[in-house]
Amino acid sequence: MxxxxxxxxxxxxxxxxxxxxxxxxxxxxxxxxxxxxxxxxxxxxxxxxxxxxxxxxxxxxxxxxxxxxxxxxxxxxxxxxxxxxxxxxxxxxxxxxxxxxxxxxxxxxxxxxxxxxxxxxxxxxxxxxxxxxxxxxxxxxxxxxxxxxxxxxxxxxxxxxxxxxxxxxxxxxxVSDAAPVPEPEGAVSTSQLDALAELLDAAERPLLVLGGSRWTPGARADLRDWAEAWSLPVAVDFRCQDLLDNDSEVYAGALGYGRSDALATRLRDADLLICVGAAPGDVTTDGFTLLTADGTEPRVVLALPEAGAPGLLRAPDLTLLAAPQAFGLAVRNLRPAAPVAWAARTKEDRAAHLAHRAPVHDDDRLDLGAVFAELDFRLPHDTIVTFGAGNHALWAQRFLTYRDGARQLAPRNGSMGYGIPAAVAAAIAHPGRQVVSVAGDGCFLMNGQELATAVAEGAAPLVLVVANGTYGTIRQHQEQHYPGRVSGTGLVNPDFAAYARAFGAHGETVAATEEFAPALDRALASGTAALIELRTEGRLAPGETVARPGKEHQDG
Known part of the structure; x- marks a missing residue:
């Protein structure tokens, strides 16, 4: 019937x-x-x-x-x-x-x-x-x-x-309803685990790279425990800084735009590259050049949730069809039989990362190095940080610490306008957690109207707008390649604090270092969506101004 x-x-x-x-x-x-x-x-x-x-x-x-x-x-x-x-x-x-x-x-x-x-x-x-x-x-x-x-x-x-x-x-x-379809996680066989152990035993300069998606809290915990047991230096892919507690002694930093020269050298020198979650792409490897230094290539292990991942110039030495959770379950009991030869180098990698993430202080009236040091000190460990694309993201990527429970929501495709909607969504999903969005003045106005959505929904993200009056990334490239010929990058900005207040949000303007901490106190105490405009003068990136554009890597 x-x-x-x-x-x-x-x-x-x-x-x-x-x-x-x-x-x-x-x-x-x-x-x-x-x-x-x-x-x-x-x-x-x-x-x-x-x-x-x-x-x-x-x-x-x-x-x-x-x-x-x-x-x-x-x-x-x-x-x-x-x-x-x-x-x-x-x-x-x-x-x-x-x-x-x-x-x-x-x-x-x-x-x-x-x-x-x-x-x-x-x-x-x-x-x-x-x-x-x-x-x-x-x-x-x-x-x-x-x-x-x-x-x-x-x-x-x-x-x-x-x-x-x-x-x-x-x-x-x-019609009847349909049940959800289970998601296969993949697996690592015993023979594959043995092959991984053999590659590790033969390595002298291994590097573990975490990236992609499908990460669970359990996968993060298992990979951290495994990496620490082997003293494996861990780098994360571009805008994946929440995949490993940045306080871990094996955390060596983030690859991609804004990466340190020391970490690029570390990737170039690796003789074994273990990639979990994503294959090493062009952003991770500086256009694949870091994989082929001096005509040599590292041995490569890929643990991915699907077969046939693009990116590598040759076939990997070991391919594992496993999502991060399945890989973590497989390797968490794989332990070294003796102290590893690279432990001292891992400590050097860690020290290089800590040196790179130390705040860069500028002699501007508003020292963004001091601003982000204060922010890093004040934010709860489970803060959700969002940003879009542009040089403004360098401060959030480099000087904020992503610990267990923290999340980083940022577009790896370099899409401007992402940070504000992402912050609104995060604040709606987790009303009890602190959400901070770092925006450039160009990036912010691509979707700044979504502050209206935040106010309507009772969401309370904190937005920091780094306002330098220019599309900073492109201005930096212009200064490098066409010095003195600025074209198409200047911005005429509104009063961002007044803009926020017009929506019913809290708005502040900060133009000097000593003004930031009190403004942050008021913004966090407002109980509503809040915006702090950080007015800078000619600041393009940490340590770089219009007069000194430098060669900092960044997208969009």
């Missing part, structure tokens, strides 16, 4: 599937193309965060995915609304973040007629998304949702796009 399921609209079936898959928050900008889904959200346990721009909404969903390891969910309408979200899809694809974007579409009978705001989803999103599908039958919504979530989180995570024809969502169907 066929079970009799209750009659539901497609919109109701859709929201019921989200609940079944553990979704408690979605982000979006409303549109008439998915009114039936909005109606189903009215009585649902799912929180709808109404944003001010689809780019901000999709960034919030991407940050939610980074923070939780579960797909962030965003809703947009067709045409302009959907394409506004594309920037976050690129971020999710490059950063391996699980994300599901729902796009309301024209009615099924209107397709291929250049209807109002009609959009070819596959042509628009196919280059960035792991999967792009349109649900034409409301009875198949459970199937599509289960597949979308499994695709977004499985293997190397990434974004999935699902189209929702407007009239499909109003159809009434009788």
């Amino acid at each position: 066929t079970p009799q399921y209750p009659a539901r609209t497609g919109g109701q079936v859709l929201i019921d599937q989200l609940i079944r898959h553990g979704v408690d928050t979605v982000y979006g900008v409303p549109g008439e193309s998915y009114l039936a889904a909005l109606d189903a959200l009215h009585d649902a346990s799912v929180r709808m965060v109404v944003c001010r721009h689809e780019g901000g909404a999709a960034y919030m969903a991407e940050a939610h995915g980074k923070l939780t390891g579960r797909p962030g969910v965003c809703f947009t309408t067709r045409g302009p609304g959907a394409t506004n979200a594309l920037v976050a899809l690129h971020t999710a694809e490059q950063d391996a973040t699980p994300l599901v974007l729902f796009v309301g579409l024209v009615p099924r009978g209107h397709t291929d007629r250049r209807s109002f705001q009609e959009l070819d989803l596959r042509a628009t999103f196919g280059a960035c998304a792991k999967r792009v599908e349109t649900i034409d039958d409301a009875a198949r919504i459970p199937e599509y949702i289960a597949r979308a979530f499994a695709t977004a989180t499985g293997g190397r995570p990434g974004p999935v796009v699902l189209g929702l024809p407007e009239d499909m969502l109003t159809d009434t169907v009788r």
Whole structure:
């Protein structure tokens, strides 16, 4: 006998599937193309965060995915609304973040007629998304949702796009809900573990590099314990500084833009490279040059959640199909039989990192080295730090300590405008934790309007705007390559503190070092979203000004 399921609209079936898959928050900008889904959200346990721009909404969903390891969910309408979200899809694809974007579409009978705001989803999103599908039958919504979530989180995570024809969502169907699909973690066999042990025994200058996504608290703990048992120096990939407690004696720093010369030398000299979570890419290796110094290459071990990872110039010596959690479980009992030969060098790596992260003090009226030293001292250990792209991120990357429980939400694709939406999403997800976003004046105004969303949702992130009146990264490149010929990089800024207050947030302006600590006290005590503008003069990077542009590496 066929079970009799209750009659539901497609919109109701859709929201019921989200609940079944553990979704408690979605982000979006409303549109008439998915009114039936909005109606189903009215009585649902799912929180709808109404944003001010689809780019901000999709960034919030991407940050939610980074923070939780579960797909962030965003809703947009067709045409302009959907394409506004594309920037976050690129971020999710490059950063391996699980994300599901729902796009309301024209009615099924209107397709291929250049209807109002009609959009070819596959042509628009196919280059960035792991999967792009349109649900034409409301009875198949459970199937599509289960597949979308499994695709977004499985293997190397990434974004999935699902189209929702407007009239499909109003159809009434009788259908069962679909259960979530388990995510395979992979495994390390006994023979593979033996091969890893042999490579370690033969090594003289090993380096462990952590990156990618699918990291759990257990994986972080297991990898730290294993690395410390072997005195393995640990470097983290670009903007992955929360993968290992920075206070660990084996933590050697972060690779990529803003890395130290000492760590670059360490990677260049390694004879064994163990990469967990991500293959070494161009940013990690300075355009792959650090892997081929003097015509030699290190032996390479890859532990990845999917096969066939790009990036290496040759096949690795050992490939393990294992997510970080599976790798951590496999190696946590693998211990050295005798003291390792590289222990002294690991201490040198650690000392070099500590020297690099010591605050760089400037003789400016506002010393950003002192500002970030104060911030590092004051922030709780479980602080969530967000930032976008640009030289302003160097202070947050280099001078803040990411300890156990801390999280770093930042785009590894160098996407400007990310930090503020990410901070809003983090503050919504964890209202009891401190959230700090470090923004440049150029980066901030790409999505600064999402302060309105923070105030509306009762979220209270702290935003620091490093205002130097220029697109600093590009200005730095101009000064290096075309000295004295500044073009297209100057900015005319608003009063950022007044801008924040206009939304109902707390706003402060700091122009001198001694003003920062009292302003920080007031901002943290405000109980609402708060912004502190840090007014600098010609400061492009730590130790670098317009007059002394230097050669600091940074994106965007």
